[in-house]
Amino acid sequence: MEPKTDRQADLVAQARQLAALFAVRAAEHDRAGSFPHDHFEAARRAGYTAAAVPEAYGGGGYGLDDVALAQIELAKGDGSTALGLAMHLMMCGTEGQARQWPEAARQRIFRAAVQDGALLNNAAAEANLGSPQGGGRPETTATPNGPGRWRVSGRKTYTTAAPVLTHFITYVAVEDGSGQVGRIAIHRDLPGVRVEETWDALGMRASGSHDVCFEDVLVTDEDFLTRSDPERQRERPAAWFAILVGATSLGVASAARDYAVRFARERRPIGAPGPVATVPHVREQVGRMDAALMAATALLMQTSEAWERDPDARPRLGPQVAASKRLATNTAVEVVEVAMRIVGGVAMHRSEPLERYFRDVRSGLINPPIEARALETIASAALDDPE
Numbered sequence: 001m002e003p004k005t006d007r008q009a010d011l012v013a014q015a016r017q018l019a020a021l022f023a024v025r026a027a028e029h030d031r032a033g034s035f036p037h038d039h040f041e042a043a044r045r046a047g048y049t050a051a052a053v054p055e056a057y058g059g060g061g062y063g064l065d066d067v068a069l070a071q072i073e074l075a076k077g078d079g080s081t082a083l084g085l086a087m088h089l090m091m092c093g094t095e096g097q098a099r100q101w102p103e104a105a106r107q108r109i110f111r112a113a114v115q116d117g118a119l120l121n122n123a124a125a126e127a128n129l130g131s132p133q134g135g136g137r138p139e140t141t142a143t144p145n146g147p148g149r150w151r152v153s154g155r156k157t158y159t160t161a162a163p164v165l166t167h168f169i170t171y172v173a174v175e176d177g178s179g180q181v182g183r184i185a186i187h188r189d190l191p192g193v194r195v196e197e198t199w200d201a202l203g204m205r206a207s208g209s210h211d212v213c214f215e216d217v218l219v220t221d222e223d224f225l226t227r228s229d230p231e232r233q234r235e236r237p238a239a240w241f242a243i244l245v246g247a248t249s250l251g252v253a254s255a256a257r258d259y260a261v262r263f264a265r266e267r268r269p270i271g272a273p274g275p276v277a278t279v280p281h282v283r284e285q286v287g288r289m290d291a292a293l294m295a296a297t298a299l300l301m302q303t304s305e306a307w308e309r310d311p312d313a314r315p316r317l318g319p320q321v322a323a324s325k326r327l328a329t330n331t332a333v334e335v336v337e338v339a340m341r342i343v344g345g346v347a348m349h350r351s352e353p354l355e356r357y358f359r360d361v362r363s364g365l366i367n368p369p370i371e372a373r374a375l376e377t378i379a380s381a382a383l384d385d386p387e
Contacts, residue, residue: 001069001297008066014046015070019077026078029206030356033199035163036206039081044117049085052093052240057110064093064240065304068247072297075251076258079360080206082251084161086244087121091169094240097311101225109167109185120167123156123186123212131368132171133238135230140214142172142184150224152184152192152217162195162210170214174227182227184219192217203359239314239321242369243304246328249364250297253332256357257289260339263346276342285342289335296331300324319381322374329364330371336361 003009022039029036043049052067053059062070067089075082092113095101101109112118124132126139140154152172159168167185174180186193192215199209264277264286276282303324307314336357340347347354369377 001072001301003069007062008069011048011051011060011062011066011070012073014048015073018043018046018048019074022074022077022081026080026206027353027356029078029080031205031350033205035208036078036081037164039078040084040119040161040164043081043085049088049117049119050092050114052089052096053110053113054096057096057107058114059092059096059110062093063304063308064243065301065308067093068243068300068304071244071247072251072254075248076255078206079248079252079357079363080204080208082248083204083207083245083363084121084164086248087160087241088119088165090240090244091120091122094238102222105185105222105225112166116166118166119161119164120169120185121159121161121165122171122183123159123168124171125156125158126154127157133368133373137173137181137230138171140170140172141175142182142219143175145218148221150184150219150221152186152214152219154214156212156214157198158209159195159212160204160207160209162212163208168193168212169225170212178227179229180227181230183225184223185225186214186217186219186223190217190219202362204363205359207363238368239304239307239317241367242321242325243300243307245364245367246296246300246325249329249332249361250293250300252357252360253335254293256336256339256354256361257293259352259354259357260289260342261286263343282342285338289338292331292335296327300328319378322369322377325364325369326371326374329361329367332361332364 003012021042025036047060051060051062055061071082071086074085095106109118109120129136129138138154140152140156142150142152145151152170154172156170166188168188170184170186172182172184174182194213194215196211196213198211199207264282265275268275303317303320307317340354340358343354346352
């Protein structure tokens with residue numbers, strides 16, 4: 001899908017340049033499970049990490065539709081890096097629109113993102129809690145430690161881009177008798193913050209989605225970003241998260257599609273009357289890939305454009321957001337599998353990127369909303385909401 005505005009075209013062009021750079025070492029980082037620090041530094045230098053920070057705070061002021069289109073391009077170069085950047089952009093874009101944090105904290109963190117290249121992500125999931133979308137109370141705690149002071153202790157899992165994050169937006173149980181939960185901005189340099197390199201996974205191996213441990217970390221009231229009842233965690237559609245995960249999945253799948261098409265055009269077995277691209281079955285499969293990608297991308301972009309076009313309608317977009325993410329991630333898996341069938345045995349080689357794409361697209365399936373929760377959101381709008 002082509003950009004619709006000059007500003008969108010500029011961001012997409014920047015993403016394409018970064019993707020070409022990321023692609024050079026993507027396989028190396030995947031094989032070693034190493035973290036691509038150089039990729040994030042390049043994104044910082046290009047200003048891409050400030051894209052979703054509102055213009056009022058010195059950022060690019062790009063909307064969800066702009067960033068989603070750019071993320072599709074970025075993920076063609078390296079899915080792991082694109083996922084890490086998606087999490088940071090999601091944090092900036094979500095808060096830029098929702099404005100849930102205290103103004104002083106928002107100014108401080110956004111200024112750091114723009115001027116210093118600060119990177120942030122949620123530190124929310126836990127081994128026993130799973131995703132906070134389930135409404136549970138985290139085991140990570142914030143305990144009073146004197147007037148206006150708190151002590152944070154606990155362990156978080158799946159903290160994508162942990163090696164380069166400057167701010168962990170940490171989901172905690174507030175242990176002051178209120179029964180509330182909260183989110184606290186914890187800087188990585190505070191004593192007691194430790195990243196434990198636990199990430200050794202099937203896909204997105206270079207995403208650095210490690211555990212983060214908080215051992216009696218001292219924070220103040222000023223570090224609290226939100227406090228609420230646990231049920232309120234599920235009130236707002238998490239559009240930036242869901243859409244950017246979907247966009248990243250589609251970008252990886254598009255890279256697989258491009259590889260398979262290139263292979264079909266160039267591969268001509270000995271004795272064959274023409275290249276693989278002339279085989280009717282292969283042509284059918286290419287059509288299947290492109291049709292699926294067109295449909296999933298169209299719904300994803302339609303949803304992100306609706307989100308930007310009418311802020312008042314956002315609370316009603318939950319089912320469409322869920323459907324967009326679900327279709328994007330399922331389509332990505334389907335497309336990569338079709339690409340592997342077209343290419344054949346070569347697709348299994350570690351020296352070629354298809355097997356990495358095959359593994360990477362599976363990560364979208366376990367990012368929220370997962371299949372069952374997405375379908376429940378859609379069904380609830382049909383069966384439970386007033387007609």
